[in-house]
Amino acid sequence: MNELEVFAAAVAVADPVDRAAFLERECAGEPAKRARLDALLHAHGESDSLLDRPAVASPGPDPARTTGHDGEAADEHETPLGFLAPTNRPDSLGRIGHYEVLQLLGRGGFGIVLRAYDEVLHRVVAVKVLSPQVATTSPARKRFLREARSSAQVRHENVVQVYEVGEQPLPYIVMEFIPGETLQQRLDRVGPVDVLEVVRIGRQIAEGLAAAHANDLIHRDIKPANVLIEGGTQKVKITDFGLARAVDDASISQSGVIAGTPMYMAPEQAKGEKLDCRADLFSLGSVVYQMATGRPPFRAESTLGVLKRVAEDDPRPVREIIPETPGWLCDIIVKLHAKKPDDRFQSAREVAAVLADCEGRLKGNAKLEDFSRTPSGETARTQAGRRKWVVVAVVAVLVGVGAWFGHAAALELGNRSELEILPEQGLVSMILLHNDVGVIDENQPHRAVTDWLDMRQPRTLTLSPGRYQLNVTTQPAGTTVSHYEIAAVGMFGSYRNLIPVVQSSAIVTVERGQRVTLKPVMRPLPVPTPDSAAPDGTLPAIFKNSIGMEFVKVPKGSGWLSGGSGKPGETTVQIAADFYLGKYEVTQQEWENMTGLISSHFSRTGPGSEAVKGVPDAELKRFPVESVSWGECQIFIERLNTKEKDSGRVYRLPSQQEWVYACRGGPVDRIGSAFDFYFAKPVNTLLMNQANFAPAEGQGLQRTCQVGSYPPNRLGLHDMHGNVWEWCDDSEAATDGTPGRVRRGGGWLHGPETCSAGRVGGAYPESARNFNHGFRLACSIRDVLDVKP
Amino acid sequence: MTEAIRLPDAEAAGDQKAAADLLPLVYLELRRLAAARLAGESPGHTLDPTALVHEAFLKLGGARPFSTRTDFLKAAAEAMRRILVDHARARNAAKRAGGRRVDLESGHLVSRPRDDALSALDDALSRLAGDHPQLAELVQLRYFGGLTLAECAQAIGVSARTADTWWAYARSWLAVEMDRS
Numbered sequence: 001m002n003e004l005e006v007f008a009a010a011v012a013v014a015d016p017v018d019r020a021a022f023l024e025r026e027c028a029g030e031p032a033k034r035a036r037l038d039a040l041l042h043a044h045g046e047s048d049s050l051l052d053r054p055a056v057a058s059p060g061p062d063p064a065r066t067t068g069h070d071g072e073a074a075d076e077h078e079t080p081l082g083f084l085a086p087t088n089r090p091d092s093l094g095r096i097g098h099y100e101v102l103q104l105l106g107r108g109g110f111g112i113v114l115r116a117y118d119e120v121l122h123r124v125v126a127v128k129v130l131s132p133q134v135a136t137t138s139p140a141r142k143r144f145l146r147e148a149r150s151s152a153q154v155r156h157e158n159v160v161q162v163y164e165v166g167e168q169p170l171p172y173i174v175m176e177f178i179p180g181e182t183l184q185q186r187l188d189r190v191g192p193v194d195v196l197e198v199v200r201i202g203r204q205i206a207e208g209l210a211a212a213h214a215n216d217l218i219h220r221d222i223k224p225a226n227v228l229i230e231g232g233t234q235k236v237k238i239t240d241f242g243l244a245r246a247v248d249d250a251s252i253s254q255s256g257v258i259a260g261t262p263m264y265m266a267p268e269q270a271k272g273e274k275l276d277c278r279a280d281l282f283s284l285g286s287v288v289y290q291m292a293t294g295r296p297p298f299r300a301e302s303t304l305g306v307l308k309r310v311a312e313d314d315p316r317p318v319r320e321i322i323p324e325t326p327g328w329l330c331d332i333i334v335k336l337h338a339k340k341p342d343d344r345f346q347s348a349r350e351v352a353a354v355l356a357d358c359e360g361r362l363k364g365n366a367k368l369e370d371f372s373r374t375p376s377g378e379t380a381r382t383q384a385g386r387r388k389w390v391v392v393a394v395v396a397v398l399v400g401v402g403a404w405f406g407h408a409a410a411l412e413l414g415n416r417s418e419l420e421i422l423p424e425q426g427l428v429s430m431i432l433l434h435n436d437v438g439v440i441d442e443n444q445p446h447r448a449v450t451d452w453l454d455m456r457q458p459r460t461l462t463l464s465p466g467r468y469q470l471n472v473t474t475q476p477a478g479t480t481v482s483h484y485e486i487a488a489v490g491m492f493g494s495y496r497n498l499i500p501v502v503q504s505s506a507i508v509t510v511e512r513g514q515r516v517t518l519k520p521v522m523r524p525l526p527v528p529t530p531d532s533a534a535p536d537g538t539l540p541a542i543f544k545n546s547i548g549m550e551f552v553k554v555p556k557g558s559g560w561l562s563g564g565s566g567k568p569g570e571t572t573v574q575i576a577a578d579f580y581l582g583k584y585e586v587t588q589q590e591w592e593n594m595t596g597l598i599s600s601h602f603s604r605t606g607p608g609s610e611a612v613k614g615v616p617d618a619e620l621k622r623f624p625v626e627s628v629s630w631g632e633c634q635i636f637i638e639r640l641n642t643k644e645k646d647s648g649r650v651y652r653l654p655s656q657q658e659w660v661y662a663c664r665g666g667p668v669d670r671i672g673s674a675f676d677f678y679f680a681k682p683v684n685t686l687l688m689n690q691a692n693f694a695p696a697e698g699q700g701l702q703r704t705c706q707v708g709s710y711p712p713n714r715l716g717l718h719d720m721h722g723n724v725w726e727w728c729d730d731s732e733a734a735t736d737g738t739p740g741r742v743r744r745g746g747g748w749l750h751g752p753e754t755c756s757a758g759r760v761g762g763a764y765p766e767s768a769r770n771f772n773h774g775f776r777l778a779c780s781i782r783d784v785l786d787v788k789p
Numbered sequence: 790m791t792e793a794i795r796l797p798d799a800e801a802a803g804d805q806k807a808a809a810d811l812l813p814l815v816y817l818e819l820r821r822l823a824a825a826r827l828a829g830e831s832p833g834h835t836l837d838p839t840a841l842v843h844e845a846f847l848k849l850g851g852a853r854p855f856s857t858r859t860d861f862l863k864a865a866a867e868a869m870r871r872i873l874v875d876h877a878r879a880r881n882a883a884k885r886a887g888g889r890r891v892d893l894e895s896g897h898l899v900s901r902p903r904d905d906a907l908s909a910l911d912d913a914l915s916r917l918a919g920d921h922p923q924l925a926e927l928v929q930l931r932y933f934g935g936l937t938l939a940e941c942a943q944a945i946g947v948s949a950r951t952a953d954t955w956w957a958y959a960r961s962w963l964a965v966e967m968d969r970s
Contacts, residue, residue, distance in 0.1 A: 004921075007961070008954045036965075043964035044957060050906055050967075051960050054932045055873055305940075 001026065003033075007040055083129075083169045092117075097166050099127055099174065115177060118163075125163060126178070130171040148173040151241035153215045158208030160228065160239040175239075180231040183287070184224035192294035192322060195329060196362045201227070202288045203355035204236035209284065209348035213277040217241065220275070222283035223264040224290060263296050263306055267339045270307045278341040281351060285336025285344075292329060293321040297337070311339075312512075313464040328358065417510045419468070420460040424481075424520040465512040471505045472520075482523035482711070483689030484508070488516045500689040502701065502709045521689075523711070539578055539781060542716070546644055547593050551580035551779055552716045554658070557667030561660055573657045581654055581662045582776035584707035584718050585624035585726060586636070594639050601627050601771030602704050608771060611703045622706045624724045624774040630741050630766045633727055633775050640777075654778035656728040656760065659744045663721075663757045665714040676756035677721055678713045686752035691722035693746060693755045704748050704774075720745050721755040724774035747772035862944060863926075866934025870911065873933070877907040906967075913966040917959060924959040927952060 001009065006026050013019040019041075027034035043049070084094025084101055092100040099116035105126065106113045114127045145165065151173075152162040164174040183201065187193070193201070205227060212219055219226075219241055228237045266282035268275055289297040297315030300306045315337065318330045332354065338344045345351045472481050484499040484506055499506045499518070510516050541553050556578050561571040588600050602608040602623055612620055628636075633653060640651050654662070661668075664678045675682035679690055686693060691710050694700040708718040725743040743761030746754040749772045753759065910932075918925035923945055930941045942952035 004954070004958050007958050011957060039965045039968075040958070040961040043961040043968075046964065049960055049964055050910055051928065051932055051963065054935060055869065055907075 124177045128173045156211030158204045160237045178228045183227035198291045199359045206348045206352035208238040267311045270310045418515045420517045422519045479522045481520045485519040498688045550583040552583045554662045559661045559668040580779040585776045588625045589621035591625035619706045626774040627769040648782040650780045653729045659728045692748045693722035727775040866929045870933040874911040909967045913963045
């Protein structure tokens with residue numbers, strides 16, 4: 001065992017005698033080792049290490065952030081109450097001012113909360129005392145007193161009333177005692193609450209906030225632990241204006257110190273910007289969200305993570321968690337959660353009015369039906385606010401020609417992004433998955449954004465930026481989505497492109513503040529060609545061999561070699577006899593069947609396993625084999641020929657002349673038709689829906705993909721351009737000492753020019769392997785060979 | 790099988806350098822923020838390193854793709870370590886020079902731990918990096934980067950349990966090392 005292992009093992013032994021015995025054994029005859037371990041274990045036992053107080057704080061139990069009327073459970077015996085004056089009452093723990101302390105309710109905020117009896121006014125009160133540890137520092141003391149004075153200004157039934165502020169022996173606040181529980185405790189106990197309760201509690205918080213805001217007070221720390229629910233009356237009261245300050249006292253914002261509980265913080269708070277009352281409305285949105293769903297909207301493991309999510313992400317839609325949540329409630333939450341204060345409700349009064357209206361309607365309709373998406377209000381002010389709200393929900397449809405208008409609209413999107421998917425004939429539904437590892441939920445990289453997206457009408461989704469995967473779930477029989485046309489407009493310009501559909505899904509990248517429009521384009525599914533000899537005795541157009549490899553007939557004729565890059569072909573080529581060429585590149589499964597080897601980079605055990613983690617086994621088997629050398633290909637061919645020695649077939653690598661000829665779709669009569677790329681018709685640009693390559697825009701797959709994922713050329717050959725380079729035989733040209741091996745077709749790693757028909761990959765060592773290189777087989781039929789002169 | 794020669798294409802292995810590439814950017818941004826915060830403040834004003842990292846993260850992290858989050862945190866931890874340690878050393882030097890005020894150029898961040906302790910930690914941490922680079926990385930992420938242990942584990946790519954063991958050992962290792970010097 002090395003030192004770390006011995007240390008870890010020793011730490012695991014709790015009993016000191018056993019531990020000593022263990023060390024005795026481990027360090028027998030090595031006093032230096034023993035002394036070293038003793039020192040380490042001694043240091044381990046020391047509680048006061050510099051490292052225990054990180055220079056940059058990570059979240060953890062932070063008493064300054066867990067406040068509440070009866071906040072955290074606290075033990076009287078652990079909390080020093082020595083500051084209390086002696087008392088004569090047997091049931092009292094001591095006195096502070098003219099208050100007899102009866103009970104320690106909790107610890108939180110800047111100190112402790114006590115239940116006490118007011119000897120003068122004969123009532124039970126809550127007394128919040130600044131803890132002795134922090135009372136000695138002047139900023140904390142000042143802050144505590146400022147908190148007390150500011151909250152004393154507010155008198156409202158939904159705000160805990162502050163009665164008195166004292167300073168001796170420690171600063172303290174005397175306030176209304178509310179028997180009951182905090183909203184946090186309620187939610188911990190019961191989980192999500194029903195809609196009427198959400199609205200009732202939300203409305204009362206809004207009313208309490210409206211009263212505070214009327215006094216120019218921002219609460220700054222609205223969260224479930226700061227909302228009390230009185231037992232019996234169920235009245236809701238906001239407490240702990242712990243961070244409240246007058247609006248004009250913005251010193252804390254300007255000092256750059258982030259105050260408040262990040263989980264419920266508004267984005268402008270998280271960014272340390274200047275706040276106004278609307279920050280509380282964002283926090284209220286988070287509280288309402290948590291009531292409706294049972295969980296806070298912005299969660300992450302660290303403070304940093306929470307801050308980033310608050311500032312940038314949209315929370316998971318409420319209906320994904322609780323599907324029966326009425327749409328209008330979701331709309332209210334979304335509006336409270338607008339990243340820009342201007343997009344929110346503009347006052348707590350307005351929120352209270354909207355919620356009161358909802359509450360009234362709900363009480364009149366016991367079935368809790370989704371009565372309206374925009375409840376109507378009473379005052380002109382709410383009406384005006386609501387019109388804005390409707391406008392926010394209506395999204396301008398972006399079409400390509402409207403890009404300039406879209407540009408202006410995109411500027412308004414800020415941190416949000418919008419994705420619009422246009423309808424297409426026959427397309428019924430889709431699923432949108434978030435594809436961004438480490439952002440939304442690190443445990444679920446493929447989080448479903450939508451469970452089901454009705455595609456019969458245009459759909460616009462407001463999304464956080466990231467990579468999304470779009471899967472079609474229902475499409476018309478006999479057709480499939482071939483690709484999407486994408487038009488994106490963002491702060492840094494706009495572009496149009498095509499996104500391929502590979503293995504039935506497409507990946508779309510949505511940038512911050514971008515408005516992206518997708519139009520699905522359908523193509524018919526290929527109709528299978530019958531696998532049999534033609535009646536006139538000519539060779540079949542296709543055949544499948546003993547291990548399931550498919551081959552396509554390439555008819556004899558003449559064509560042009562090389563060419564491309566704008567230049568016409570330079571050399572004619574004569575193909576004297578029909579031959580066959582693999583319909584696909586040789587797959588990993590075929591390779592494994594014949595050689596027993598697993599060679600590929602992009603396989604379960606290869607170095608690229610991470611890149612194909614989400615690929616199902618059945619599809620991965622059909623990925624092209626790569627990282628195979630020329631020599632290994634010869635072994636494969638030899639074994640296949642041995643296996644099929646009686647079939648009349650001779651397998652081999654295609655010559656590079658055959659490869660180019662077949663790539664171009666067979667006979668090419670005119671020199672002018674020597675284009676770069678050959679699909680159903682020859683073209684000079686390679687589009688993303690035509691082949692697996694690396695376009696300049698960086699939207700490529702960055703790996704190989706299942707063979708046949710892209711449309712074939714006119715002979716029915718797939719992936720001639722891109723996916724992997726293919727080894728070709730060049731022995732005819734090898735007389736002058738050149739290696740006799742070339743590569744054709746380019747790979748997933750390359751740009752379009754490399755994947756063109758005319759480009760030839762240079763000399764490569766026989767033993768070289770590359771994760772960008774594979775092969776496909778050619779095959780001659782012995783009868784045909786015999787016919788040759 | 791025949792001897793393998795892997796000839797990677799140009800883009801093949803680019804990710805390793807991401808954190809290192811980010812470092813100058815993060816470092817400059819943190820320093821810039823510190824300077825901006827100090828402008829116009831009274832002498833002796835202190836800054837909260839946590840708030841600085843948060844702000845730098847929002848400013849820099851926000852403009853970058855999400856995939857670089859871990860890279861950012863690694864770079865921020867490294868940058869914050871340099872800033873805090875440089876500052877601590879500068880103040881130590883100033884004290885020896887008779888309490889002369891240190892100008893902003895040498896950093897005016899105030900950190901909680903005593904300056905000499907921080908300096909000693911930095912030295913010890915560098916020695917730890919020589920023996921156990923991953924343990925040093927863990928300490929740097931946690932102490933100067935503000936990550937939780939679980940996040941450190943993820944960033945380094947080990948299990949939470951391993952990170953826990955490593956942390957306990959590194960903590961003791963450093964304590965012994967700092968005690969010795």
